[in-house]
Amino acid sequence: MTLKEYRRKRRFSVTPEPEGEHSAAAKHAKPLLYVIQKHQASHLHYDFRLEWEGVLLSWAVPKGPSLDPSVKRLAMPTEDHPIEYASFEGTIPEGEYGSGTVMVWDQGEWTPEVEDVDEALEKGDLKFTLHGKKLKGSWVLVRTGGRFGGASGRPSWLLIKHRDSFASPKDVTIEQSRSASTNRSLAEIAQAEGGDVAKAAAGDGLTAKKPAPPKTPARRRPHQTQGKKK
Numbered sequence: 001m002t003l004k005e006y007r008r009k010r011r012f013s014v015t016p017e018p019e020g021e022h023s024a025a026a027k028h029a030k031p032l033l034y035v036i037q038k039h040q041a042s043h044l045h046y047d048f049r050l051e052w053e054g055v056l057l058s059w060a061v062p063k064g065p066s067l068d069p070s071v072k073r074l075a076m077p078t079e080d081h082p083i084e085y086a087s088f089e090g091t092i093p094e095g096e097y098g099s100g101t102v103m104v105w106d107q108g109e110w111t112p113e114v115e116d117v118d119e120a121l122e123k124g125d126l127k128f129t130l131h132g133k134k135l136k137g138s139w140v141l142v143r144t145g146g147r148f149g150g151a152s153g154r155p156s157w158l159l160i161k162h163r164d165s166f167a168s169p170k171d172v173t174i175e176q177s178r179s180a181s182t183n184r185s186l187a188e189i190a191q192a193e194g195g196d197v198a199k200a201a202a203g204d205g206l207t208a209k210k211p212a213p214p215k216t217p218a219r220r221r222p223h224q225t226q227g228k229k230k
Ligand code: MN
Pocket: 039, 041, 045, 047, 060, 098
């Protein structure tokens, strides 16, 4: 658990994302934070994060979580993030790592359902309970044999809801698409934080679906002529 890779990818003089505490002492205060950030970058995805050993363990979930226990959602491990990242909502500037709009889609706490979290992570089978504003109840993150990004890539995990009273066929990413912390849409966040509103808006309400086809190509002005100076 280290923030080396997280920091290497970012220029903190440019991006408003937190750099994270440099103190060596890992914070291990209870309760443990849980957050999902909806991130409209080059592709819309949901960054699933669990506090552990002073950092936020992170997985990118392209389609977001599903409340349906029969649905397995691909979760790709990404670099550990600083604890302070859990409340980050805003715009990452163009040209920076992950440039686009970030929304705090869900937030709360989590509790392990296993005795030894490190051992569960090592085994690739972590069962836990979420106490979020949107997601609750029992879940599992399980590592598969597959890898993404080729044979040398990181192993893929799956995020799956367990059967309990919080399971549902409803698409929570569609029905509760707004920020859990400010109730803003991605477009509203981009608008307020100086981001690309049109790009952000593409992620509003289109989760778990293919992106809408591009609109009618921009028409040329009828009077436009080439190679002529005014
Ligand atoms: Mn992301």
